[in-house]
Amino acid sequence: MPRTLVLWDIDHTLINAAGTGRQAYADAFEVIVKRPLEHVADMAGRTDWAITVETLRMHGIEASGDLLDSFGAALAEAFTAYEAAVREHGRVLPGAREALEALSRRDDVVQSVLTGNIQPIAIGKLTALDLDRFIDFEVGAYGMDHEERPELVRLAQGRATGKYGQAFGSASTVLIGDTRHDVHAGHLGGARVVAVATGSSDRETLSDAGAELILDDLSDTGAVVRAILAVSDS
Template sequence: MRTLVLWDIDHTLLAVGPLTRTIYESAFTTVTGQTLAAHGVPSFAGRTDRAIITETLLMHGIETSEPLLQRLCHEFATGFGARIQEIREHGRVLPGAREALKALANRTDVVQSVLTGNMRPIAISKLAAFSLDEYVDFEVGAYGLDHGERAPLVRLAQLRAAEKYGEPFDEHSTVLVGDTPHDVRAGHHGGARVVAVATGASDEATLRQVGAELVLPDLSDTPTVITSILGTASEPS
């Protein structure tokens, strides 16, 4: 049986700095005609694009509709696609991320993808900017427009992987790697084991407190990362 490894992107594999907000502000103004208020952006960390955009509209007194949501998403994704060079210049791959992705991609007993709050085009743009896209199977990932919450994304990714690879994936054969309490809770409520990395705003103690099976300081020790991920997948509940 293969292990399905689902990576969070932002602050787990890479960081793009303030560019995300810049692109978001531009997309919001283009679509709504309003300037994004200084207090009018909810926290991005660990949340889906669908939830973030919906809440932003509500904070600005704009009635949410699916067509408006889709227009904003399209503009946001287009902005990222047009700024690949800027992402490359101002962002960075976090220590050990490339090596971990490559090591898992070379294994026949692993299916590797992403579980991210980013919508799919943005996820692809971010990873492609640093040539990380070759290591993951985007077809079996789950993304920020698939659902407003992260936990249901786990099951969705499992179903997509099962359909493509012809074998079931469950909580014993799925590992979510992320940097926030949202990631840990998503794994536990969605049906995955969790390896957390303290490379974002949450420290190791916080990630342990919310129940991560394992917490690593970062991804820099490739053998430890791989052993942690695959060992966690095989542990009984």
């Protein structure tokens, strides 16, 4: 049976993590750089790799491969202190749980994530809010896999192909995200895009970016499922 690969952005698409990612980032920076974080690069729709490289440069530091590896490990460690805060103060956005559950019941859908978060934080956030059971994390793509988000689409497609024995191309891959960066990543990486206006980009911005379909939010489960399947069939 041909399957559709559905790749979810996490922050401001599925959940609001109550700023815990930024707090963990500041903690990791101080551990690795040995001084407080003074400036941070724009995080919306970007990978942790890109955010880290730019943030380090803002502090006069060039990011080597070893430094990025160390920073990623420190970031994962720092986030463990905030998982309880995600459970207590974070929230699942309207309709997200229902959409994930509905898609998880379909045999013709493989559901994973495409996120700027590193893998331990992606899993930690979704586990804290009891959404992890709907996601195949093995075939997802994460914020330290590559600096550029479009490459994450190709990585996820390759991982899904390896696991499920089906080639996933643009006609069978749908990315759901809330920023123009998500839309651009999907199109450049080889996916179709359903955008939701639940983050920093409004409907006009998402339309200008070229999203195939735009939803105000995920609250209408039937509409979400139909949108995802429609763009994969188009």
